[in-house]
Amino acid sequence: MEINIKYFGMLAEIIGKAAEKVYFTNAEGIDLISFFKEKYPSIQNINFQVAVNQEINNSIKDIDTVTEIALLPPFAGG
Amino acid sequence: MFDKKKIKNVFVEGAISPEKIATSIAHHQVKTNIGAHDIFLGQVRADIINEKEVVAMEYSAHVEMANHEFYKIREMAFSKFNLSCMHIYHSIGKVNAGEICLFVFTSSAHRKDAMDACRFLVEEIKVKVPIFGKELFADESHVWKVNK
Numbered sequence: 395m396e397i398n399i400k401y402f403g404m405l406a407e408i409i410g411k412a413a414e415k416v417y418f419t420n421a422e423g424i425d426l427i428s429f430f431k432e433k434y435p436s437i438q439n440i441n442f443q444v445a446v447n448q449e450i451n452n453s454i455k456d457i458d459t460v461t462e463i464a465l466l467p468p469f470a471g472g
Numbered sequence: 473m474f475d476k477k478k479i480k481n482v483f484v485e486g487a488i489s490p491e492k493i494a495t496s497i498a499h500h501q502v503k504t505n506i507g508a509h510d511i512f513l514g515q516v517r518a519d520i521i522n523e524k525e526v527v528a529m530e531y532s533a534h535v536e537m538a539n540h541e542f543y544k545i546r547e548m549a550f551s552k553f554n555l556s557c558m559h560i561y562h563s564i565g566k567v568n569a570g571e572i573c574l575f576v577f578t579s580s581a582h583r584k585d586a587m588d589a590c591r592f593l594v595e596e597i598k599v600k601v602p603i604f605g606k607e608l609f610a611d612e613s614h615v616w617k618v619n620k
Contacts, residue, residue, distance in 0.1 A: 402534055403604030404616040445602070448537040464534055464602075470617040471533075471562060471603030472514045472574050472594060 395421070395457055403467040408436050416463075421454050430465060442467045482542045483535060483564040487571035488513075496559060496577060506556045508583040510590035514574030516567050524609040528568045529617065534602040535564070545596045553589040555580050560593065562603065 396415045406412045416433075426444045431437060444452050445464040454460055484492075493513070500506060516529045542560060549558060557579035567573045576593050580586040598619045605617035 400534065402602065403532060403606075445534070445537060448534070448540055464537065466534065466602045467604060467616065468618040469598065469601060469603055470531075470605030470619055471538075471601045472598045472619065 397421070397457075397460055398462050400462060400464040402465065403470075405437060405440065405442060405465050405467050408440065409434055418457065421457050421460075423453055423455075426452050426454070426463065440467060479539050479543045481535075481539055482560050482562050483533065483538075484561050485565050486563060487567045488561055488563060488573065488575045490572070492561075493572070493575055493577075496575075500557065500579060503556060503579070505581060506579045507581050508586045509577065509579045510583075510586040511578075512574070512576040512590050512594050513572050514594075516569045516571055516573055518569035519607065521607065521609075521615055524611070524613070526569055526607045527610050528566050528608045529573065530566045530606040530608055530614075531562075531564050531573065532604050532606070533564055538562075538601045538603055541601045542597070545593060545600060548596070549578075549589050549593055552592065553578075553580065553585040555585055555589055558589070558593070560597070562597070562601075564603075566608075 396417050398413065399416050400413050401409050401411060443450055443466045445466055446454055447461055519526045546558060555578055559577040561575040563573040576590055578586045578589040606614045607617050608614050
């Protein structure tokens with residue numbers, strides 16, 4: 395299944411894009427942080443969180459409900 | 473899920489002007505049940521990093537998620553504290569050193585609720601809202617800011 399992925403801040407800068415579609419064969423239950431670090435070795439040492447449908451969550455329970463995955467580097471608001 | 477109509481856009485393009493803050497204070501003069509306001513203003517600091525001075529911060533965000541998070545934080549503050557009023561504005565885009573990037577304004581009948589709520593909001597915003605900051609130097613290089 396194809397899912398919309400969004401990259402922010404330093405992650406978008408390092409990966410070189412702000413969004414893409416990624417095809418998952420078996421996404422349910424996998425560790426998403428590890429998945430993306432494997433996909434992009436250049437972010438191996440970057441600290442980040444994952445949001446599934448805009449809620450912080452590092453795994454997917456039901457792939458059919460997923461509309462978006464976002465990779466969020468450390469926050470700097472305020 | 474969220475009631476989309478209740479979710480406000482917290483973001484302001486560029487710096488938050490002192491005039492906007494003054495106007496916001498003035499708007500509360502008609503609300504005479506209020507006895508106390510507290511205000512927090514975040515200002516972009518000209519940090520020296522590797523011997524170079526930060527001249528501006530460029531904020532970006534996962535805007536939709538950030539507005540949801542701001543909404544949840546607002547709802548939490550309204551349930552925890554006895555507030556008459558609450559306003560939050562955060563900059564997006566470029567804000568020069570010395571300019572205001574965050575405006576949190578709480579009002580209550582007595583000082584404790586306004587003051588406790590204001591501190592609570594600022595701490596929650598720093599930890600929970602997906603906002604990212606690029607610290608820009610005069611030579612156009614940059615580093616990414618991370619909240620402590």
